[in-house]
Amino acid sequence: MVNIQIDGRPLQVPPGSTVLKAAEQTGIVIPRFCYHPAFEPEGSCRMCLVEIEGLPKLDLACSTVVREGMKVWTSTPKVLEARKNVLEFFLADHPLDCPICDKAGECFLQIYYDQHGRYASRFLEAKEKKKKKIPIGKKLLLDRERCVLCTRCVRFLRRVTGTGELGVFERAVKAEIGIDEGTEIGNNYSGNLVDICPVGAITDGDFRFKSRAWFLEKGRTVCPRCSRGCNIVIQSVCGFPLPGSQRKIYRIVPAENQEVNGYWICDFGRYGYQDIEENRGKAIAVNKGGLPEGKTANWDNVLRELAAEIKAMSEAGRARRIGVVLTSLLTNEELGICRQLFVNVLGVGEVFFADPKPGESDSYLLTADRAPNARGAAALGFTPKLPDLERLPGSLDLLLVFGPHLLDHFPAADLATAFQEISRTYLLAAHRSALDSLAGTVLPTAVPAEKRGSFTNVGGIVQSFERAVRAPKGCRPEGEILTSLASELGVELG
Amino acid sequence: MSDGKPVILPADENSFRLEAYLSRGGYEAARKTLLEKKPQEVMDEVKKANLRGRGGAGLPAGSKWAFVPQTGDQPKYLCVNADEGEPGTFKDRAIMTRDPHLLLEGIILASYAVGIHTAFIYIRGEYEAIARRLEDAIGEAREKGFFGRNIFGSGFDLDVLVHRGAGSYICGEETALLESLEGRRGWPRLRPPFPASVGLFRAPTVINNVETIANVPLIFRFGAAAFVAAGLPRDGGTRLFGVSGAVRRPGVYELPVGTPLRKIIEDWAGGPAEGQAIKAVVPGGLSAPFLRPEELDVPMDYESLARAKSMLGSAGIIVIGDRTPMSEVLKIVARFYAHESCGQCTPCRIGTTWIRKIAERIGAGEGAPGDLDLIRHLAEGMKGKTLCPMGDAAAFPVLSIVDKFGKELRETISR
Numbered sequence: 014m015v016n017i018q019i020d021g022r023p024l025q026v027p028p029g030s031t032v033l034k035a036a037e038q039t040g041i042v043i044p045r046f047c048y049h050p051a052f053e054p055e056g057s058c059r060m061c062l063v064e065i066e067g068l069p070k071l072d073l074a075c076s077t078v079v080r081e082g083m084k085v086w087t088s089t090p091k092v093l094e095a096r097k098n099v100l101e102f103f104l105a106d107h108p109l110d111c112p113i114c115d116k117a118g119e120c121f122l123q124i125y126y127d128q129h130g131r132y133a134s135r136f137l138e139a140k141e142k143k144k145k146k147i148p149i150g151k152k153l154l155l156d157r158e159r160c161v162l163c164t165r166c167v168r169f170l171r172r173v174t175g176t177g178e179l180g181v182f183e184r185a186v187k188a189e190i191g192i193d194e195g196t197e198i199g200n201n202y203s204g205n206l207v208d209i210c211p212v213g214a215i216t217d218g219d220f221r222f223k224s225r226a227w228f229l230e231k232g233r234t235v236c237p238r239c240s241r242g243c244n245i246v247i248q249s250v251c252g253f254p255l256p257g258s259q260r261k262i263y264r265i266v267p268a269e270n271q272e273v274n275g276y277w278i279c280d281f282g283r284y285g286y287q288d289i290e291e292n293r294g295k296a297i298a299v300n301k302g303g304l305p306e307g308k309t310a311n312w313d314n315v316l317r318e319l320a321a322e323i324k325a326m327s328e329a330g331r332a333r334r335i336g337v338v339l340t341s342l343l344t345n346e347e348l349g350i351c352r353q354l355f356v357n358v359l360g361v362g363e364v365f366f367a368d369p370k371p372g373e374s375d376s377y378l379l380t381a382d383r384a385p386n387a388r389g390a391a392a393l394g395f396t397p398k399l400p401d402l403e404r405l406p407g408s409l410d411l412l413l414v415f416g417p418h419l420l421d422h423f424p425a426a427d428l429a430t431a432f433q434e435i436s437r438t439y440l441l442a443a444h445r446s447a448l449d450s451l452a453g454t455v456l457p458t459a460v461p462a463e464k465r466g467s468f469t470n471v472g473g474i475v476q477s478f479e480r481a482v483r484a485p486k487g488c489r490p491e492g493e494i495l496t497s498l499a500s501e502l503g504v505e506l507g
Numbered sequence: 508m509s510d511g512k513p514v515i516l517p518a519d520e521n522s523f524r525l526e527a528y529l530s531r532g533g534y535e536a537a538r539k540t541l542l543e544k545k546p547q548e549v550m551d552e553v554k555k556a557n558l559r560g561r562g563g564a565g566l567p568a569g570s571k572w573a574f575v576p577q578t579g580d581q582p583k584y585l586c587v588n589a590d591e592g593e594p595g596t597f598k599d600r601a602i603m604t605r606d607p608h609l610l611l612e613g614i615i616l617a618s619y620a621v622g623i624h625t626a627f628i629y630i631r632g633e634y635e636a637i638a639r640r641l642e643d644a645i646g647e648a649r650e651k652g653f654f655g656r657n658i659f660g661s662g663f664d665l666d667v668l669v670h671r672g673a674g675s676y677i678c679g680e681e682t683a684l685l686e687s688l689e690g691r692r693g694w695p696r697l698r699p700p701f702p703a704s705v706g707l708f709r710a711p712t713v714i715n716n717v718e719t720i721a722n723v724p725l726i727f728r729f730g731a732a733a734f735v736a737a738g739l740p741r742d743g744g745t746r747l748f749g750v751s752g753a754v755r756r757p758g759v760y761e762l763p764v765g766t767p768l769r770k771i772i773e774d775w776a777g778g779p780a781e782g783q784a785i786k787a788v789v790p791g792g793l794s795a796p797f798l799r800p801e802e803l804d805v806p807m808d809y810e811s812l813a814r815a816k817s818m819l820g821s822a823g824i825i826v827i828g829d830r831t832p833m834s835e836v837l838k839i840v841a842r843f844y845a846h847e848s849c850g851q852c853t854p855c856r857i858g859t860t861w862i863r864k865i866a867e868r869i870g871a872g873e874g875a876p877g878d879l880d881l882i883r884h885l886a887e888g889m890k891g892k893t894l895c896p897m898g899d900a901a902a903f904p905v906l907s908i909v910d911k912f913g914k915e916l917r918e919t920i921s922r
């Protein structure tokens with residue numbers, strides 16, 4: 014370990030640490046634009062200059078490696094003056110269109126200016142005019158007036174995706190981020206450019222002008238769209254400024270996890286917020302059977318009836334004529350209850366799995382698996398297999414189906430025939446699908462972002478998560494449904 | 508040892524040809540050295556000669572070479588900086604035009620000392636004819652076996668390649684030069700690591716100015732002692748002083764290091780132009796702080812000019828006559844740096860243009876009372892705070908103009 018001092022505080026840091034990282038260790042955050050922990054120091058924004066005793070000039074915190082006995086000062090008048098200078102330089106040509114900029118509220122130029130600036134502009138000249146709305150591929154738009162030329166975007170595309178779509182063109186004050194004519198950013202990680210842009214130069218067409226950063230509630234969870242289990246933050250608004258208690262998901266951004274996804278997520282996962290927003294089942298539907306005459310189709314009644322049916326079959330020794338179709342979208346906890354309830358206690362006839370069809374892996378983060386918890390299901394002793402539709406009707410009287418993914422594997426017509434011949438069919442699904450009209454009773458459930466629990470990712474890492482957003486009114490997480498069912502049946506879940 | 512004194516620039520017309528160079532004793536120093544001396548001895552001799560870099564920073568050439576690690580079997584490179592972009596500087600072109608073989612012989616000696624087998628000459632794009640002359644000279648030398656395999660039968664291999672730049676000032680900055688040479692945008696690199704350990708193609712690299720390398724054969728032809736005697740004890744040899752601007756005889760003058768600036772202007776360049784008095788002098792390329800007429804007795808060596816709070820730099824002397832308004836000088840200086848900033852780091856990218864806009868406004872008669880203070884503030888915001896030395900290069904002349912000619916500028920503003 015190397016002994017240094019930062020702002021007079023003695024500190025031990027690993028050899029090879031930079032001053033910036035060492036400072037973070039004591040909770041001192043040195044402002045930066047071009048530095049990003051995923052890349053080698055660039056040293057171009059000049060925002061992180063600090064004073065190192067014995068050196069005549071200010072030095073970069075991002076690239077200066079600690080030496081034994083080094084004494085660093087991060088907020089002397091000299092340092093603060095240099096920071097103010099850099100901010101003043103940035104502001105000289107910056108458009109100050111914060112009132113209509115998506116980044117306002119989380120823009121580092123704003124944040125640092127607020128911390129260090131607060132002086133009147135001395136810039137009497139005409140600002141540089143640049144293009145403000147350049148489509149650079151996918152949903153991304155580039156605003157060159159807002160750009161501070163930190164080149165994080167350029168470096169991301171060179172070093173992370175290796176696709177190199179962006180570069181710096183022109184020089185001096187005309188220097189600008191650009192893309193070769195006729196090309197565009199087409200890779201599956203484009204959305205990260207919006208996150209790493211320290212200002213509002215790269216914005217996402219999906220988020221553009223939709224909300225203000227300060228309205229967004231942030232909930233950390235695990236992305237359910239493949240088996241990587243990238244850590245994500247879902248940013249949503251519940252209520253104000255939306256009317257009533259309306260809920261809206263505005264965007265998904267990565268949460269750092271060096272063991273899983275580093276700093277990034279793929280676009281497939283990022284734009285997965287549509288899974289939370291769109292096509293959601295909202296109310297219980299009873300199509301046939303399932304409820305005695307005159308009973309309202311509410312959660313209590315439906316679950317009590319389901320419990321009664323299961324109990325009757327179990328007591329009559331017909332538990333083997335109960336079938337369950339699970340899915341790897343369920344959490345470990347939910348699958349654990351299923352195991353205890355259906356396999357250990359009830360001893361149902363068949364436990365099947367229906368998962369989304371595998372897709373393409375992009376050989377980086379996105380795996381071919383389109384469900385988050387296949388490893389978790391396997392660890393709980395489940396062997397995923399699809400039902401045999403021919404055999405199904407004859408062998409079962411009650412079928413519980415979790416999720417709509419049977420449709421990924423069978424034609425709806427075949428499922429219709431099979432379902433018709435089973436006297437009781439229950440569908441527990443978060444999304445509406447063609448199965449809704451086939452099942453006797455449809456129960457709207459929650460998506461992973463609306464639950465707490467854990468998934469086991471492709472590498473076997475068990476990742477717990479809390480509820481990131483509130484479930485829509487009327488929807489219940491499967492875990493809650495299963496717990497109610499167990500308690501109706503008098504089953505101890507332990 | 509040959510007779511005479513170590514002089515870079517030959518006098519005769521056809522001096523650039525190989526026969527002419529051979530008749531001046533050319534390539535003998537290299538031949539003898541490669542056959543008789545060990546690389547370390549070559550380095551020691553250069554150290555003894557106190558040859559300081561002629562590009563601007565003035566680092567002793569011998570110690571610069573010594574920074575190159577001699578361990579490992581990775582390739583090492585020599586890059587001769589012939590970008591010569593500093594305004595007021597036109598000395599290297601004189602060497603390459605009139606004495607290209609001196610440079611080539613220097614390349615052989617420097618490469619041998621450091622253990623380099625590939626050398627590059629990075630020449631500014633505008634020097635097209637000179638690049639051709641270099642190519643011709645290399646062709647002549649290669650034909651004689653002075654380049655290629657087993658030079659002079661010494662077992663030492665060396666090749667040299669000429670690479671033309673594309674017309675950017677910043678590519679004279681050594682790490683931007685490396686980027687450009689590697690085929691990328693000429694943006695300076697963050698240091699450390701320094702080129703001596705991680706340079707061209709990530710290999711240890713020596714980067715020297717043309718004039719520095721051209722001095723090396725003289726050290727071996729005349730001996731280190733004679734070389735030191737031709738200049739100052741701590742700064743050996745001659746310098747090529749390029750004098751331009753309001754003088755009667757602009758040109759390149761080869762004189763001992765330490766020759767007083769006033770003597771160069773008055774005795775050699777013929778004094779101020781007809782009907783003018785000297786108002787200001789840039790002593791070492793545009794990046795050097797301006798001097799006032801009463802400051803011209805300074806000896807032209809690194810230390811003396813540093814004491815005078817200016818720089819010897821590239822020894823390009825620009826004389827400003829009293830007919831030229833300083834607001835015009837300020838505008839031209841500011842325009843140059845605003846045009847040539849590479850755009851990589853914030854203070855230089857924005858500061859140079861901001862200063863340019865203020866200078867243009869003052870020039871257009873629209874100066875505001877706080878302008879000079881603001882220019883000073885902006886220049887201070889660049890000085891010592893940029894990624895490469897260009898921030899200083901842009902700040903120094905501007906600061907000195909504002910500080911030393913503030914009275915005239917204030918008069919212009921208030922008019």
